[in-house]
Amino acid sequence: MVRTNWKVFEEDYWAINTILQELLKNSNAASVLLLDKTGQLISSLGDPPQFDMHGFASLCAADFEANAQLAILIGEKDFSTLYHQGSNESMYLARVEQNIILVILFDKRTTLGLVRLRAKKAVDNLETVIRRLYGKLEYENEENNEFNEEFVQQAELEIDSLFTD
Amino acid sequence: MSLINYSSREINVKIVYYGPGLCGKTTNIQYIYDKVTPETKGKLITLATEMDRTLFFDFLPLELGKVKGFKTRFHLYTVPGQVYYDASRKLILRGVDGIIFVADSQRSRYDANIESLYNLHENLADYQLKLDDIPYAIQYNKRDLPDVIAVKDLEEELNPKHYPSFEAVAPKGTGVFDTLKTVAKSVLRNLS
Numbered sequence: 001m002v003r004t005n006w007k008v009f010e011e012d013y014w015a016i017n018t019i020l021q022e023l024l025k026n027s028n029a030a031s032v033l034l035l036d037k038t039g040q041l042i043s044s045l046g047d048p049p050q051f052d053m054h055g056f057a058s059l060c061a062a063d064f065e066a067n068a069q070l071a072i073l074i075g076e077k078d079f080s081t082l083y084h085q086g087s088n089e090s091m092y093l094a095r096v097e098q099n100i101i102l103v104i105l106f107d108k109r110t111t112l113g114l115v116r117l118r119a120k121k122a123v124d125n126l127e128t129v130i131r132r133l134y135g136k137l138e139y140e141n142e143e144n145n146e147f148n149e150e151f152v153q154q155a156e157l158e159i160d161s162l163f164t165d
Numbered sequence: 166m167s168l169i170n171y172s173s174r175e176i177n178v179k180i181v182y183y184g185p186g187l188c189g190k191t192t193n194i195q196y197i198y199d200k201v202t203p204e205t206k207g208k209l210i211t212l213a214t215e216m217d218r219t220l221f222f223d224f225l226p227l228e229l230g231k232v233k234g235f236k237t238r239f240h241l242y243t244v245p246g247q248v249y250y251d252a253s254r255k256l257i258l259r260g261v262d263g264i265i266f267v268a269d270s271q272r273s274r275y276d277a278n279i280e281s282l283y284n285l286h287e288n289l290a291d292y293q294l295k296l297d298d299i300p301y302a303i304q305y306n307k308r309d310l311p312d313v314i315a316v317k318d319l320e321e322e323l324n325p326k327h328y329p330s331f332e333a334v335a336p337k338g339t340g341v342f343d344t345l346k347t348v349a350k351s352v353l354r355n356l357s
Contacts, residue, residue: 006168013172038260039224039240040168040177052208054226058240059210062221065256147357151233155353158229158237162205163197163342163349 006099008042012133019125020045027118028110030089033103034096034126037061042100049105060103064093081119083112094119096126097134167262167356169235176237178352179260180345183285184267185277186218186246189306192335193267194223194241197345200338201227219245221253239349246281255288262355263300263348267335268323270305270313278323300351302329304344309334 008016020032024046031046033053039061041053049056068078082093092104092115102123106115168177182190191211198209207226214220222242229237244254266285268278289295303324305316316332324330329347333340 008168008170008172010172013170036168036260038168038179040179040260042168042170043173052226054238054240055208055210055224058222058224058226058242062212062256065259066221069252069256146233146235149357151235152350152354152357155229155232155237156350158232159346159349159353162201162227162229163346165200165338165342 006036006133006137008133009136012129012136013043015129016043016126017045019122019129023104023118023122027104027106027115029104029106029115030109031105033057033060033105035061035101035103037065037099037101046105060093060101064095064101081116085112092116092119094123096123097130100126100130102126167352169356174231174235176235176356177240178238178262179240179242180263180265180348180352181257181261182241182243182265182267183254183258183281184244184246184306185269185274185281186248188246188267188269188274188278188281189333189335190243190246190267191219191223193265193304193306193333193341193344194225194243196335196338196341197227197241198225200342205229218247219243220250221245222257237353239352241345248280248284251284251288254284255291258288258292261294261299263352264296264302265344265348266301266303266323267306267333268303268319270307270316270319271310272312272314275314275322278319282323296328297326300348300355302331302344302347304331304333304340306333306335306340308332308339309337 024032033044034042035057039058041057067082071078080095084091089107094102096102104115104119182193184190205228210224212221225241227239242257244257305319331340331344335341
């Protein structure tokens with residue numbers, strides 16, 4: 001079951017970014033992204049991409065999910081990692097906990113072996129942070145002062161001005 | 166599944182256009198893409214067949230201005246309408262925050278609408294969700310075509326619970342933003 005309405009708090013965000021930074025440095029990758037299985041981008045570090053990050057994240061999530069369905073068809077629970085090899089740029093994707101996907105973009109400055117090795121450690125560390133975050137969400141107070149009536153009214157005005165013929 | 170990032174002050178929400186094949190889901194998204202200002206939209210991604218039928222999904226990210234310091238982003242998705250792409254539809258519904266059902270008003274597509282709506286209920290049930298749990302609106306598209314069913318009759322069959330509904334002619338934009346605004350507002354209201 002996919003988590004609904006999940007949140008990333010300041011402390012967890014920085015913990016995540018510290019792990020991604022270390023991964024980026026140790027693996028010699030070009031960039032790393034963390035997203036959830038619905039395609040929402042959580043964080044990204046490394047070389048600024050030349051493409052739309054949100055579109056990229058939605059396609060990565062779709063890629064992962066389509067492959068998970070293929071795994072089921074051949075009798076596997078899922079594929080915990082995926083690798084796409086290009087002539088210059090390659091991608092390595094790894095599942096973190098049940099709902100998060102780590103994406104590593106790399107080129108000839110590194111090797112698949114090194115990326116895979118460093119990714120494994122990063123996944124372990126990220127899982128610790130994500131589990132702690134889930135724990136917080138379980139006990140979070142239902143009341144949320146930031147998203148009050150004032151927020152809704154302002155958001156509605158923005159929606160009205162954005163969506164006009 | 167809305168994602169709220171308190172550190173980067175971002176909110177991401179997912180709205181899915183559902184409906185039978187060729188009902189105008191992609192046309193809705195294409196119209197929105199053409200009309201919103203360049204700085205508010207990301208790249209429109211379309212995974213379609215050579216015949217311009219949606220194969221997996223269309224995706225359009227839209228960015229609202231900052232609201233109380235939070236950058237709010239809507240991710241609009243369409244599902245493939247054809248019956249045999251059900252696995253794809255189910256995947257796209259994962260983590261949905263709001264749904265727009267686009268119905269084809271033509272008499273010849275009456276059964277296809279009913280079948281697609283039934284399929285939506287079934288796929289939501291797989292995620293332990295019901296339409297009542299999610300911001301939802303129905304759009305009666307193609308109102309300009311001959312031999313369309315009266316809205317009253319469509320309401321009776323497709324919308325007995327009287328969710329918000331809109332008449333539309335998607336290529337001209339009629340009803341497109343009204344439908345989206347209703348669901349978008351309702352999704353953000355759900356955060357509070």
